[in-house]
Amino acid sequence: MDFETFPVLGNSQVVLDRAVVQAWPSLGCEPPVGASVFGFFRALSEVLAAARGPGAPAMVAAVMGHVDYLAAKADCVAAALLNGDPFSTTPQVIIDALANIAALLRAPWPGVAPAGTTGLPAEVESLIIEAEGRLPGWCSRQKAVCLAETVLAERPLVCVEIGIFGGRSLVPVAAALRQNGAGAIYGIEAWSPAVAVENTTNAANDDWWSTVDFDRIKHDFYRFIVDMSLARQVRVIEAPSARAAGLFDTIDFLHIDGSHSVLNAAEDVILYARRVRPGGIVVFDDVNWNSTALARGLLESLCEPVRMLTDVVTGKDMCAVLRRRGGSPTC
Ligand SMILES: C[S@@+](CC[C@H](N)C(=O)[O-])C[C@H]1O[C@@H](n2cnc3c(N)ncnc32)[C@H](O)[C@@H]1O
Structure with missing residues (x-):
């Protein structure tokens, strides 16, 4: 090799x-x-x-x-x-x-997933397992369960995810919203190599993103949402995240998992986290990357830590769940 x-x-x-x-x-x-x-x-x-x-x-x-x-x-x-x-x-x-x-x-194999393996409602759990099987992405079972648990507990109405990719992390949120009977997740995704590498993260990362077959990934994502009858819970905004922030007055649940470049990650925090209502939830992925350190610091100045998901092998911080402190919910 x-x-x-x-x-x-x-x-x-x-x-x-x-x-x-x-x-x-x-x-x-x-x-x-x-x-x-x-x-x-x-x-x-x-x-x-x-x-x-x-x-x-x-x-x-x-x-x-x-x-x-x-x-x-x-x-x-x-x-x-x-x-x-x-x-x-x-x-x-x-x-x-x-x-x-x-x-x-x-995992329990798709189609025979026994209810109760994760402690989630059976329909939410089976959608998570189905997404693991059919969609590309980086959302681990641990993170998917955490996202769904948080949405079931907090009952947010306006959820935003920056960075859908194949939908692996959006689906657990959508499934939990359907279980709640209310709310929608707005997925913001450019599905564009040019946007993904607009600002450099590192050479290997940029190289990888430059050649992704986004058309196929987008197609498979939409197919999944339709097949699983999640269209009522899912709204897609196909645009660079900086262009879409103004669409939201107040956000109840925010998942930041878009570009991991220093500039974009910090920009996503500045533009979106301040729109999360006091008491609302922010999930921030890949907190241990050098390039996300600035964004993490900005986020910690706005939010209280709630929970940290760690790598089961290395023990390193992976994904932070935070709660927005009091104050003005908009910029
Ligand atoms: C790490 S992936 C998201 C992974 C996904 N949440 C999962 O759990 O599988 C980051 C995604 O953000 C998208 N992205 C990168 N920069 C963006 C930007 N400025 N605006 C919108 N989407 C962007 C990329 O196209 C990519 O699909």
């Missing part, structure tokens, strides 16, 4: 090796000595071939969605990946694929 071409995340090989070791137990066994990403996919093919039961076809299809995506990024075919053939692409793409596939293998 050509890591020289894709210098990302400091020592890429170490990070990738760790991701392989973390993902491997989802195959049902411990990683062998010298576990490699190619070995993971070879072992994955055996797990998929052996999958049985009513939920197996849906689970296999969901996993293959991530395999196909990775194969397209690596400019090869899925069969080659599953054969254990060497391939090359950005390490972050591989790490995301490993995490998504491992989450699917660990």
